[in-house]
Amino acid sequence: MTEQHFIPKEYKISKEKGQVTWESPSNIALVKYWGKKKHQIPENPSISLTLNNCKTITTLSYSKKESGNDFSFEVFLDGEKKDDFKPKIKTFFERVEAYLPFLKDFHFKIETSNTFPHSSGIASSASGMSAMALCLLSLEKLNNPEITDLYFYQKASFLARLGSGSACRSIEGDLIVWGETKAVNGSSDLFGVKYPYQVHEIFKEYQDTILLVDKGEKQVSSTVGHNLMYEHPYAENRFKQAHENLEKLKPILESGDLDQFIALVESEALTLHAMMMTSMPYFILMKPNTLEIINKIWNFRKNTGLHIGFTLDAGANVHILYPKNEAKVILEFIKNELVVYCQNEQYICDQIGFGANQIKE
Numbered sequence: 001m002t003e004q005h006f007i008p009k010e011y012k013i014s015k016e017k018g019q020v021t022w023e024s025p026s027n028i029a030l031v032k033y034w035g036k037k038k039h040q041i042p043e044n045p046s047i048s049l050t051l052n053n054c055k056t057i058t059t060l061s062y063s064k065k066e067s068g069n070d071f072s073f074e075v076f077l078d079g080e081k082k083d084d085f086k087p088k089i090k091t092f093f094e095r096v097e098a099y100l101p102f103l104k105d106f107h108f109k110i111e112t113s114n115t116f117p118h119s120s121g122i123a124s125s126a127s128g129m130s131a132m133a134l135c136l137l138s139l140e141k142l143n144n145p146e147i148t149d150l151y152f153y154q155k156a157s158f159l160a161r162l163g164s165g166s167a168c169r170s171i172e173g174d175l176i177v178w179g180e181t182k183a184v185n186g187s188s189d190l191f192g193v194k195y196p197y198q199v200h201e202i203f204k205e206y207q208d209t210i211l212l213v214d215k216g217e218k219q220v221s222s223t224v225g226h227n228l229m230y231e232h233p234y235a236e237n238r239f240k241q242a243h244e245n246l247e248k249l250k251p252i253l254e255s256g257d258l259d260q261f262i263a264l265v266e267s268e269a270l271t272l273h274a275m276m277m278t279s280m281p282y283f284i285l286m287k288p289n290t291l292e293i294i295n296k297i298w299n300f301r302k303n304t305g306l307h308i309g310f311t312l313d314a315g316a317n318v319h320i321l322y323p324k325n326e327a328k329v330i331l332e333f334i335k336n337e338l339v340v341y342c343q344n345e346q347y348i349c350d351q352i353g354f355g356a357n358q359i360k361e
């Protein structure tokens with residue numbers, strides 16, 4: 001399949017105005033996407049858990065205007081006008097215009113809010129861009145109600161990817177693969193696909209408690225971060241390793257071997273940070289409290305034999321992953337021993353989820 005598949009035949013939307021609302025979740029990668037080529041094509045495959053509680057809710061109001069040369073839109077976050085979001089959205093519109101040919105025929109009002117605290121350091125680009133892609137694609141569906149669910153979800157993921165790579169993994173759940181790899185049948189660089197193999201029951205209700213260690217502005221934007229992989233001395237091996245890790249994950253997900261699961265996921269997280277520490281320029285995105293938490297998790301795991309593990313994104317926050325049947329004791333441990341390392345003792349309890357939902361037409 002190529003990009004052509006998502007270029008529609010010429011169409012005009014007859015509806016003059018209306019509104020559509022989607023909620024879309026965030027996701028957390030187990031095998032990390034780090035490094036991209038032109039047009040948001042990943043250098044390596046990744047797989048993520050879709051989250052359930054951390055999400056963005058976006059309402060798109062559209063009204064017909066004279067078709068001009070420019071995009072016309074305004075953005076609000078929690079009811080407040082956000083002109084600083086506009087450049088990112090404009091870039092997104094430019095990237096998707098070929099696939100959504102009506103964009104310049106409308107004025108859009110984009111109203112968005114997140115269920116997680118703003119500037120918590122949790123990436124809102126995955127949930128935000130996927131919600132926006134879904135709202136826009138709903139307009140195409142108005143005119144083409146016969147498009148299949150498969151096409152709709154693939155195209156939504158394709159469009160979301162053009163907004164933010166990891167956003168393409170937020171449309172559906174519960175485990176999503178993005179990036180072509182021999183390890184996963186049907187995988188694609190263009191959109192996320194549902195993980196197609198057997199998954200052990202233990203993962204069906206997997207928990208993710210997010211410790212908000214540092215809520216500050218991101219030290220490195222994701223684009224700058226991905227670009228660091230261009231002339232990176234270890235890039236080639238890292239990309240190869242991601243394919244291998246996806247292959248290794250298959251029997252682990254099938255058997256529910258949590259020790260191996262934790263080893264693979266923690267190694268991926270530390271590898272991501274190792275890539276940042278060994279690029280030029282180099283960054284350390286963990287904070288002292290990130291390391292305190294990691295060491296406490298390792299000690300607790302050793303002492304109790306419980307299946308608690310962590311992963312990290314490109315920042316200082318820690319995602320603690322564990323099975324639901326161990327949640328009681330692990331949550332106690334988190335509250336009693338780890339929350340002190342969080343900014344304002346903030347943390348978010350989340351778990352594996354099943355993707356985006358349309359709330360209103």
Ligand code: DP6
Nearest residue numbers: 029032033164165166222223313314
């Ligand atoms: C570290 O998806 O935010 O979270 O495509 O430039 O928007 P852009 O990058 P983004 O990168 C996320 C990278 C990561 C790992 C991951 O989610 O796989």
